[in-house]
Amino acid sequence: MSEQATSTDPEDEVVRICRDLIRIDTTNYGPDVAGPGEAEAADYVAAQLREVGLEPQLFESEPGRVSVVVRIPGQDRERGGLCLHGHLDVVPANAEDWSVPPFEAVEKDGCIWGRGAVDMKDMDAMILANVRRMARDGVVPPRDLLVIFFADEEAGGDLGSHFLVKEHPELFDGITEAISEVGGYSVTVPTPEGGQQRAYLLQTQEKGIAWLTLTAQGRAGHGSVPNDDNAIVHLAEALTRIAAHKWPREFIVSVRELLDRLSEITGTAYSDEDLDELVGHLGGAEGFVRGTLQDTANVTMLDAGYKHNVIPQHAEARVDCRYLPGHEEDLLATIRELAGDRVEVRVEHSDIAIDAPFEGDLVEAMTAALTTEDPGAEILPYCLSGGTDNKALSLLGITGYGFAPLRLPADIDFAPMFHGIDEKVPVESLRFGTRVLARLIDTC
Structure with missing residues (x-):
């Protein structure tokens, strides 16, 4: 080896x-x-x-x-x-x-x-x-x-x-x-003079973690029979609402300082509503920075059904949530509201910001x-x-x-x-x- x-x-x-x-x-x-x-x-x-x-x-x-x-x-x-x-x-x-x-x-x-x-x-x-x-x-x-x-x-x-x-x-x-x-x-990153400047990202903060399991219950039945209590549908509707939710932006200390100093280096102005050009200078690191502008919730796994012609009685999804400092309770409350009455939200793992x-x-x-x-x-x-x-x-x-x-x-x-x-x-x-x-x- x-x-x-x-x-x-x-x-x-x-x-x-x-x-x-x-x-x-x-x-x-x-x-x-x-x-x-x-x-x-x-x-x-x-x-x-x-x-x-x-x-x-x-x-x-x-x-x-x-x-x-x-x-x-x-x-x-x-x-x-x-x-x-x-x-x-x-x-x-x-x-x-x-x-x-x-x-x-x-x-x-x-x-x-x-x-x-x-x-x-x-x-x-x-x-x-x-x-x-x-x-x-x-x-x-x-x-x-x-x-x-x-x-x-x-x-x-x-x-x-x-x-x-x-x-x-x-x-x-x-x-x-x-x-x-x-x-x-x-x-x-580029400089105003047309040159390039190397910058190192020193990590000082971390978002918190909430790994969730969403479970929908419904009525099992034959795939050929109309069913208005389909667990997969309940889950899909919940996930659609979660995916469509616009989490409010909040600029925590390290993010604000990063953006301000990046603006100085590149000569690129930005506003809280429009920072696409500025963070675009970060290349592949842009995604990491965008992920720190607000809480996030991403669906990562799905599990439902066991045969093509059988409507299952339950369906599950895993959702990876990351929250800014102090946002844990608000994030979980929002996810539960978006999930609705037909979907249970269970915390599998959590960790602090x-x-x-x-x-x-x-x-x-x-x-x-x-x-x-x-x-x-x-x-x-x-x-x-x-x-x-x-x-x-x-x-x-x-x-x-x-x-x-x-x-x-x-x-x-x-x-x-x-x-x-x-x-x-x-x-x-x-x-x-x-x-x-x-x-x-x-x-x-």
């Missing part, structure tokens, strides 16, 4: 480790389906840590759901520590949809392709390469460094980050801040690490429309940021590859991110 380790240079190791991890199929189908992949990936990570003299701990919440933890003591044990964390699981990939096999880590066109290349085995590899470097070179970080590779993030983290926070909170003693996935990647300040020593250190490697770059705050394991850590008072640093080519459509098809990460972006992360953890 593992490629031959021929170099201990972190920039070479990050490529090897990323490919090794992608080749381990860690698909997470949900809490009731545990494959061998997550445990295999955890064993791989643990072996890589032990090889350089570290002593990781493995925590198995349920069979096959394994998280890896190692703590590196810092120079100042009294100072609040930093948690550097990633997740080892990935969302499913239908190989027929891909142009390359999703679990072979094909390297072509200067990129590593495969499920997890973007979310988030690229960052896992950057973390692991840097921790191995520190152990080999005897680097002692300025403060305690808690390194965790979580299981189960893609199903909400109940068997990963939330499990550790609830059952083993002592692991996080003294930890005050955390960094993880999604933020830190670059976008290239989180907020971190775009200021302070850690933000300054992340900014310095990026601009040292990429002089002249702009650093912009943004809110993540999805969610990360920082939600669980926030329950212990840990302030979390999204910072997986990648300097990307201007023409790569990066953000849509999260949970998308043909994920790929440029090799040079991995090398860049490894250098940036080294500067950060060695100095902050």
Whole structure:
């Protein structure tokens, strides 16, 4: 499974480790389906840590759901520590949809392709390469460094980050801040002079999560007989109302600051009602930003019926809702009203919205690490429309940021590859991110 380790240079190791991890199929189908992949990936990570003299701990919440933890003591044990964390699981990939096999880590066109290349085995590899470097070179970080590779993030983290926070909170003693996935990647935007400016999106906020099941009940019957109590129809009407609903816009702090600073860089004016041109400058990241302008509700799964000529008595749909800070109760009330009396709304999983300040020593250190490697770059705050394991850590008072640093080519459509098809990460972006992360953890 593992490629031959021929170099201990972190920039070479990050490529090897990323490919090794992608080749381990860690698909997470949900809490009731545990494959061998997550445990295999955890064993791989643990072996890589032990090889350089570290002593990781493995925590198995349920069979096959394994998280890896190692703590590196810092120079100042009294100072609040930093948690550097990633997740080892990935969302499913239908190989027929891909142009390359999703679990072979094909390297072509200067990129590593495969499920997890973007979310988030690229960052896992950057973390692991840097921790191995520190152990080999005897680097002692300025403060305690808690390194965790979580299981189960893609199903909400109940068997990963939330499990550790609830059952083993002592692991996080003294930890005050955390960094993880999604933020830190670059976008290239136009300037008024006709040039281009690279900007890095540093994630400071996350929307909350509400994963819902909508169930409609009706009268079963023969497909040839008129039926005015059809469960599928009841459900379809509810979903149509939900899809047509216009959620009101609200500009939270990070979104407003992102838009204002982007307007200054590009010279593009905008209003709260008309910002299409402005956010269009963000390329593939536009969707993530649009997702933070209001609450959202997207239908993701349907299940109804079992034979062509039988009207079923019930039908179900799954809806992925994401809400802005403070909106959870209003969102659920709105969904229930839109669903109507014939459809039951059940919350399957929920998690909080989180907020971190775009200021302070850690933000300054992340900014310095990026601009040292990429002089002249702009650093912009943004809110993540999805969610990360920082939600669980926030329950212990840990302030979390999204910072997986990648300097990307201007023409790569990066953000849509999260949970998308043909994920790929440029090799040079991995090398860049490894250098940036080294500067950060060695100095902050």
